[in-house]
Amino acid sequence: MSTTTSHTPSGAEGQSDGSGAGPGVRPARLIQNEATTEIPVHLLFRDDPDPVAMPLRPAVVARRQGTGEQPRLRRPAAVRRRPLPRADPELAERPARVLPGAAGLLAGACGLTGCAATTWWAGLLPAGALGLPAYAGAGLGPAQWAAYAGAGLLGAFGLGGLTRGLTGRAWVLGLFGRYRGTVRRTGLLWVNPLVPRRRVDVRLRHWRSETMPATDPDGLALRVVVLVVWRVRDTARALLGVDDHETYLRECVEAALARVPVEPAGGTRGGTTAAGDALTRLVAEETAPVGVEVFSVQPVRVEYAPEVAAAVHRRRIAALDARQRASMLGSVVDSVEDTVTRLTVRGLVELDDYERKVLVRDLTVAFCSGRGEPV
Incomplete structure (x- = not known):
């Protein structure tokens, strides 16, 4: 009777899978490309601080290749209107330092009196002139010339600073390019003659514009004449904050007409009243930073362009x-x-x-x- 002996590799002894296969049979892998990674034990118990949050970039949405999916259209960002520039807080109207006109008259009288006294002192005044006794004098010396200079400067400084303040007018003073104040007082005043001044009209004014282009709610071309009621509220900003406040007001009205549709009288959308309210609000917002106050912008004549x-x-x-x-x-x-x-x-x-x-x-x-x- 013969006996068959099977040789089993030494490395395969005692190996068996859970499926009941006999020893020596290597189990088949369920996933052909599976791999095992060993993790050191000491890395499992490390006390690391919280990881730093990394900023995530927004995902780019695009069309997937081969799927037929169309790319998502992103909504364009809304164009925001830039806010109007704020007025310089240092450039604000403030009262200037002035003196009553009596002070200038007194200084001028003192200067003239000093010149007359110096002439009498030098002996150049005729006998009996100005009711003064005859005096031989010592002639024109350095002292007499100094007295002449002082009295002349005092008189010129006093009389040269006299000015007249009118109702509805104001003086804007500046020295070496710096704003020094505004004079709104009326009557005879004395202002430093060394300080340059500019006159500003602060009365309530109205301006009837020339024919300006505009459009109606349907986009048809119009020719519009508007009446603007305005005044200068802050003289410093009106004169120093912009090159020419009247030109600036005219251009603001023209820009507002390009943005606000104007409907001729008798329309069903409010007519010229609604357009006037919108124009007034828009122009007042744009001219406020330059010290101009707008009360009303009303179309007074609206007609279609000759071509339409x-x-x-x-x-x-x-x-x-x-x-x-x-x-x-x-x-x-x-x-x-x-x-x-x-x-x-x-x-x-x-x-x-x-x-x-x-x-x-x-x-x-x-x-x-x-x-x-x-x-």
């Missing part, structure tokens, strides 16, 4: 004609309905459907002919 005036006129006539025809037709229909109803209710006639249609047609023709308008 004829077409608009024809369209208006057609609309009026259609409205008149619709009104006339409505009144005719009401009259026919009332006549047929009365005849039927009172029992004056008995009509079938055909006779009723004939009667309605005849009455409609009669009423339209009586009004002199074709159907």
